[in-house]
Amino acid sequence: MPEVFASILTTLLAGAVTAAQVAVGAALIALVLGLGLALLTVFTRVAAVRLVIGVYVEWMRNVPALAHLFVIYFGLASVGLRLSPKAAAILGLGLVGAAILCDVFSAGMRALHVGQREAALSVGLSPWQALRCIVLPQMLRLSMPALGNYASQLIKDTSIASAIAAPEIMFYARNLVTSTFQTPLIYATAILLYASIVFPVSWAFNIAERRLGAGR
Amino acid sequence: MNAFFHVYGEYLPEWWPRLMEAARVTAELSSLGFVLALVLASLLVAMVRSRYAVLRQVANAFIQFVRAVPLLALLLALYFGLPSFGVTLSGYWAGVVGLGLQGSAYVAEVLRGGLNSVHRGQREAALAAGLSPYRVFTNIVLPQAMRVMLPPLLNCYVSLLKDSSLCALIATDELMLTARAMSSEYFLPLHIFVLVGLFYFAIAFPLSMVSRLLAKRLSRGRRALGVA
Numbered sequence: 189m190p191e192v193f194a195s196i197l198t199t200l201l202a203g204a205v206t207a208a209q210v211a212v213g214a215a216l217i218a219l220v221l222g223l224g225l226a227l228l229t230v231f232t233r234v235a236a237v238r239l240v241i242g243v244y245v246e247w248m249r250n251v252p253a254l255a256h257l258f259v260i261y262f263g264l265a266s267v268g269l270r271l272s273p274k275a276a277a278i279l280g281l282g283l284v285g286a287a288i289l290c291d292v293f294s295a296g297m298r299a300l301h302v303g304q305r306e307a308a309l310s311v312g313l314s315p316w317q318a319l320r321c322i323v324l325p326q327m328l329r330l331s332m333p334a335l336g337n338y339a340s341q342l343i344k345d346t347s348i349a350s351a352i353a354a355p356e357i358m359f360y361a362r363n364l365v366t367s368t369f370q371t372p373l374i375y376a377t378a379i380l381l382y383a384s385i386v387f388p389v390s391w392a393f394n395i396a397e398r399r400l401g402a403g404r
Numbered sequence: 405m406n407a408f409f410h411v412y413g414e415y416l417p418e419w420w421p422r423l424m425e426a427a428r429v430t431a432e433l434s435s436l437g438f439v440l441a442l443v444l445a446s447l448l449v450a451m452v453r454s455r456y457a458v459l460r461q462v463a464n465a466f467i468q469f470v471r472a473v474p475l476l477a478l479l480l481a482l483y484f485g486l487p488s489f490g491v492t493l494s495g496y497w498a499g500v501v502g503l504g505l506q507g508s509a510y511v512a513e514v515l516r517g518g519l520n521s522v523h524r525g526q527r528e529a530a531l532a533a534g535l536s537p538y539r540v541f542t543n544i545v546l547p548q549a550m551r552v553m554l555p556p557l558l559n560c561y562v563s564l565l566k567d568s569s570l571c572a573l574i575a576t577d578e579l580m581l582t583a584r585a586m587s588s589e590y591f592l593p594l595h596i597f598v599l600v601g602l603f604y605f606a607i608a609f610p611l612s613m614v615s616r617l618l619a620k621r622l623s624r625g626r627r628a629l630g631v632a
Contacts, residue, residue, distance in 0.1 A: 250562065250608035251601040252569035254580055259601065262587060263594030344474035351573055358476055365484060372488045375481035379473050386472035 192370060196377050199364055203357035204381060206274065207346040210356060213278035215342060218285025225286060226293035227319075241290065248287030253348050256280045261352040277349035277356075285342060292334040296327035329400045336393030340386045347382070357381060411595050419586065419599065426582035427603050433496065433578055434568040437503025438561050444508035449515045463512075470509035476570050478502045483574040499571035499578075507564050514560060518553030519545065551622060558615035562608045569604070579603055 229241045248256070261276040271279065300323060308318035350358035361378040365371050451463035483498040493501065522545050530540040572580035583600040587593040 246609055246612070247601075247605065250566075250612055251604045252566040252580070254569045254572070255583075255597055255601045255604060258580075258583070258587075259594065259597040263597050266591070266593050340472065344472075347474035347476040348570070350476070358474070358480065361477075362480070372481070372485040375477060375485045379477045379481060382474055382477060383469060383472040387468075390472070 192368075193373065193377065196364060196368075196370065196374055197381070199360050200357050200374075200378055200381050203355060203360040204385065206354060207343070207349075207356040207385075210274060210277045210281065210346045210349055210354065211343050214281035214285055214346075215339070217278070217282025218289050218338075218342075221282070221286035222289025223293055225290040226297065229290065230294050230297045245287040245290050248284050249291070253281065253284050253345055254351060256284055257348060257352050273349065273352045273354035276352055277346070277354045281342065281345055281349075284345075285338065288338055289335075292331050292338065293327060295334075296331040297323060299330055300326055332393065332397040332400060336390055336397065339393060340390045343386050343389060344382065408595070411592060412599070415590065415592070415595075419596070422582055422586065423579065423600065423603055426577060426579045427607070429496075429576070430565070430568055430578040430604075431607065433499050433571060433576065434503065434561070434565040436500045437507055437564050437568065440500060440504025441507030441511045441560070441564065444504060445511035445515055448508060448512040449519070452512070452516055453519070467509045467512055470505060473506075475502060475506045475567050476573065478506060479570055479574050495571060495574040495576040498574055499568065499576050502571075503564050503568060506567065507560060510560050510563065511557065514553055514556040515549075517556075518549035521552045522548045555615040555619040555622075558611050558618075562611050562615075565608055565611075566604065 225241050225245070229238050232238060257276060257280040260280045261271065261273065264271065264276075304322055304326065305318050308322040309315065313321065346356055347358045349356050350362065353359065357378055361374050364374050368374070448463045448467060451459040452467075454460060479498060479502040482493060482502050483495060486493060486498075526544055526548065527540055530544040531537070535543065568578060569580040571578055572584060575581070579600050583596050587596045590596065
């Protein structure tokens with residue numbers, strides 16, 4: 189039994205590497221694009237820009253991630269844009285994450301009192317300095333709880349990439365099942381593996397949150 | 405671009421009835437899952453608020469654990485793993501149970517937060533005025549907590565609705581699996597998956613909007629940063 193468990197765990201850990209790559213890649217896209225969209229939607233005076241971003245965010249957030257992955261992996265391939273399963277998973281989860289973080293960051297900025305920015309401008313800071321030194325740090329502190337939730341959600345969502353055959357944890361788990369038939373043991377190991385990745389990450393966010401005094 | 409929409413004109417009459425039937429299954433699946441989640445979550449919250457430390461710890465551990473596990477792993481374990489223990493669930497019922505378990509952890513957090521948002525003075529005053537503990541809960545605490553709980557509960561339902569798409573991977577004929585079958589029949593994956601996205605959107609978006617409007621009504625009158 190221990191040998192069987194060890195061999196299951198080694199195989200699943202190989203999947204965990206892919207899962208981590210997908211999560212990190214998607215998180216980078218989500219952070220950069222999400223912050224960009226949030227700044228645009230909060231500060232633009234052009235209603236059309238807000239409308240377009242709003243449509244993007246609502247579409248991404250109200251349609252299952254699995255549907256987005258299928259559109260990107262199978263749909264784009266049918267019009268000649270063929271992505272590897274891993275690339276499609278990173279892009280798909282990244283675009284969904286951008287919508288989530290756009291909401292998180294724009295809510296964080298709107299939660300700040302206008303006086304914060306007005307005071308920064310009136311003591312002579314440039315709009316860029318006001319943003320970088322006054323608005324963004326406070327916004328980030330307010331966003332920490334939501335960022336922590338997003339991080340653990342993202343790690344769990346990498347499992348969906350198995351549906352487009354990206355070789356992550358659930359993909360290996362399903363392969364192992366068909367070759368060894370140790371079904372309950374394999375899925376139990378997979379579940380524990382996810383939990384042992386998600387728990388440290390959410391603890392890290394809790395600690396960071398406390399350090400930054402988000403709960404004041 | 406025109407050619408893209410032309411395809412819908414041609415095939416929509418064939419696709420529509422199949423997707424409508426699948427949408428019914430999706431709605432049913434996620435609603436049953438949500439009802440199960442509400443029941444389990446009420447139980448969990450009763451445990452969390454109990455005076456016995458063991459019950460509190462068990463409930464909290466369950467909530468933490470379920471929140472750290474992907475729904476897909478749960479669904480595959482229920483569907484493929486349980487038969488080894490002599491319990492065989494169809495994809496549909498494995499889906500309902502999986503969605504219910506997963507949802508219960510999130511719904512429990514909402515219920516707990518909602519009940520905690522009611523100031524304890526409310527309860528104390530009602531008890532002092534002579535209401536029974538049961539009446540205090542149903543007539544004083546719950547109605548006030550409901551205002552806080554309703555928007556996030558709607559969001560929980562929307563999450564479950566989207567998550568129900570994973571039941572496609574355990575052979576439940578809901579929207580996503582129907583779409584996959586159709587895409588291998590018609591070789592039009594882009595059209596079909598965008599269309600099926602619209603089906604989810606048509607259910608999820610109105611609920612999300614209602615949730616947001618309700619939440620807004622609870623927090624009026626604050627000057628905020630930015631334009632409009």
